[in-house]
Amino acid sequence: xxxxxxxxxxxxxxxxxxxxxxxxxxxxxxxxxxxxxxxxxxxxxxxxxxxxxxxxxxxxxxxxxxxxxxxxxxxxxxxxxxxxxxxxxxxxxxxxxxxxxxxxxxxxxxxxxxxxxxxxxxxxxxxxxxxxxxxxxxxxxxxxxxxxxxxxxxxxxxxxxxxxxxxxxxxxxxxxxxxxxxxxxxxxxxxxxxxxxxxxxxxxxxxxxxxxxxxxxxxxxxxxxxxxxxxxxxxxxxxxxxxxxxxxxxxxxxxxxxxxxxxxxxxxxxxxxxxxxxxxxxxxxxxxxxxxxxxxxxxxxxxxxxxxxxxxxxxxxxxxxxxxxxxxxxxxxxxxxxxxxxxxxxxxxxxxxxxxxxxxxxxxxxxxxxxxxxxxxxxxxxxxxxxxxxxxxxxxxxxxxxxxxxxxxxxxxxxxxxxxxxxxxxxxxxxxxxxxxxxxxxxxxxxxxxxx
Numbered sequence: 001x002x003x004x005x006x007x008x009x010x011x012x013x014x015x016x017x018x019x020x021x022x023x024x025x026x027x028x029x030x031x032x033x034x035x036x037x038x039x040x041x042x043x044x045x046x047x048x049x050x051x052x053x054x055x056x057x058x059x060x061x062x063x064x065x066x067x068x069x070x071x072x073x074x075x076x077x078x079x080x081x082x083x084x085x086x087x088x089x090x091x092x093x094x095x096x097x098x099x100x101x102x103x104x105x106x107x108x109x110x111x112x113x114x115x116x117x118x119x120x121x122x123x124x125x126x127x128x129x130x131x132x133x134x135x136x137x138x139x140x141x142x143x144x145x146x147x148x149x150x151x152x153x154x155x156x157x158x159x160x161x162x163x164x165x166x167x168x169x170x171x172x173x174x175x176x177x178x179x180x181x182x183x184x185x186x187x188x189x190x191x192x193x194x195x196x197x198x199x200x201x202x203x204x205x206x207x208x209x210x211x212x213x214x215x216x217x218x219x220x221x222x223x224x225x226x227x228x229x230x231x232x233x234x235x236x237x238x239x240x241x242x243x244x245x246x247x248x249x250x251x252x253x254x255x256x257x258x259x260x261x262x263x264x265x266x267x268x269x270x271x272x273x274x275x276x277x278x279x280x281x282x283x284x285x286x287x288x289x290x291x292x293x294x295x296x297x298x299x300x301x302x303x304x305x306x307x308x309x310x311x312x313x314x315x316x317x318x319x320x321x322x323x324x325x326x327x328x329x330x331x332x333x334x335x336x337x338x339x340x341x342x343x344x345x346x347x348x349x350x351x352x353x354x355x356x357x358x359x360x361x362x363x364x365x366x367x368x369x370x371x372x373x374x375x376x377x378x379x380x381x382x383x384x385x386x387x388x389x390x391x392x393x394x395x396x397x398x399x400x401x402x403x404x405x406x407x408x409x410x411x412x413x414x415x416x417x418x419x420x421x422x423x424x425x426x427x428x429x430x431x432x433x434x435x436x437x438x439x440x441x442x443x444x445x446x447x448x449x450x451x452x
Contacts, residue, residue: 150436155446157404157428162449164407165193169225170218178216183208186221194379195229196414202228226448229413233440238422240397243368248280248326248334250359250366254352254393255373256385257340260401260427262291264373265335266298267427267435273302277332282322283308284315284355287339295337305331315339316354323362336367342388352393371424374400374415379408386419399435401427409447 155162168189176182183204190200203225211220242249251268255261265281273279281299285291289311299306307322319336326334338355341348359366372395374382389395398421400412416423423438445452 151442151446151452153428153434154403154426154436154442155452158409158443158446160407161193161403161409162447165189165410165447166218166222166449168193169221173216173218173221176216178207178211178214182216190225190410194408194410194414196410196417198417199229199232199413202232222448222450226444226450229444229447230441232413232417233423233438233443236416236420236423237438237440238424239437240369240371240422240424242333243365244332246363246365246368248323248331249368250323250363251333251335251369251371252338252355252359252367252393253335253371253373254338254389254395255340256342256375257285257288259340259373259375259378259385261285261340261373262294262298262337263430264371264399264401264425264427264435265295265337266302267432268335268425269298269302269304270432271435272333273304278330279304280322280326280329280331280334281306282318282334282336284318284322284336285339286311286313286315286318287341291337291339305329315351316358319355320358320362323359323366327362342385345388349392356393369397370395371397371399374398374412376400376403376409376411377406379411382411383415383418386415386421390419390421395421397422397424399423399425399427400438401435404428404434412443413447 169186172182172185172189186207187200187204190203191197195203203221206228207216207221207224210224253261253265262285269279269281279302281295281304283292283295283306285295286309292308292311296306296308298304305325307318307325309318309321315338322334322336336355338352339348356367370393372386372389372393374385376382378385386395386398398415400423403409403412403426412423412426415421425435426438426443427435442452
């Protein structure tokens with residue numbers, strides 16, 4: 001076969017010098033006969049003389065002699081079965097590999113498909129049904145954010161207040177008729193829930209007039225409770241009126257430190273500037289450096305103008321400067337933060353009175369609105385705070401914060417029943433959208449645990 005001849009060519013060209021024994025003609029005859037290209041019976045004399053040695057210069061590749069000295073037999077062999085390139089196979093590999101490896105196949109890249117793993121030895125492993133490689137898995141699409149309604153957020157915020165109250169009511173009225181003892185127990189329960197004495201008496205009175213001597217369920221009590229609470233809250237659920245004929249409309253925000261004054265101011269600024277109004281924020285709580293920095297951040301976030309001063313500076317002087325600047329820049333609303341350190345009531349009262357007096361000199365009607373922030377988690381303390389700040393600064397509106405996560409949300413009902421002050425906004429979280437206008441019916445329904 002041709003391979004045998006190529007072997008001899010390599011042997012002569014590589015292992016023996018040119019002057020050694022030449023190739024005999026009969027060797028050519030046998031090779032060609034084995035390849036099936038010449039008849040073995042054909043006379044050997046017809047073959048070309050093979051006595052000339054084949055020098056290494058002639059053998060340039062394993063495919064045959066160089067082009068400048070062609071050989072008919074070698075050309076035939078090269079045309080029919082070309083040998084593998086010398087750079088891909090060594091002579092010893094040709095001799096050992098055999099006929100099946102004359103033309104080594106180039107390495108094929110592993111086909112990475114679903115359910116296969118590539119190994120170091122180029123083998124693949126087929127995974128069982130139900131499995132896949134990590135590279136073939138497509139990422140799960142992100143679920144769109146679900147936007148819940150304000151009532152749902154309010155109900156979540158009042159969940160602890162509602163569950164505690166309705167749970168106790170349900171336990172009280174399990175298989176029991178409504179009598180005097182039951183009404184007394186219910187009244188005590190409502191007072192303990194911070195709804196206040198006046199509201200508790202209203203609820204028990206309405207329940208007695210409708211269901212006295214009859215079987216009463218927890219659901220019946222919850223419905224009557226929601227109705228009576230709505231009646232208490234309706235008169236105080238009012239929008240915050242802005243007199244934009246005054247430029248600026250001055251809102252003075254007061255309250256005990258920790259009730260969320262600065263955050264509430266930022267949320268109000270976001271709502272006002274979002275509606276196209278020009279807002280200025282004044283850092284009048286010069287007692288705390290954190291309050292000044294926090295208000296500056298809210299001003300940057302809401303696109304409001306900020307005015308502040310150094311720590312410990314006169315708050316009334318800052319209020320004066322802020323009003324003059326707001327008027328010069330034709331700001332629509334000026335919101336002034338204040339300190340709230342109740343541990344020194346005398347000093348606090350003097351400071352707030354001075355701020356109000358200075359603003360009154362610039363505009364007889366200023367401050368146009370005095371808002372007090374209340375922390376729902378403080379319970380009865382919130383009631384006392386309203387009394388103090390109402391006397392000091394003439395509070396004319398309330399904002400209740402931190403209703404989420406407290407079991408004392410009923411205190412807002414007690415404050416509304418006693419002080420009759422407008423409740424403008426309530427907050428159930430730290431986000432900008434977690435401060436919303438106060439709605440009496442929504443609040444009463446949520447605190448009673450009833451569906452909307």
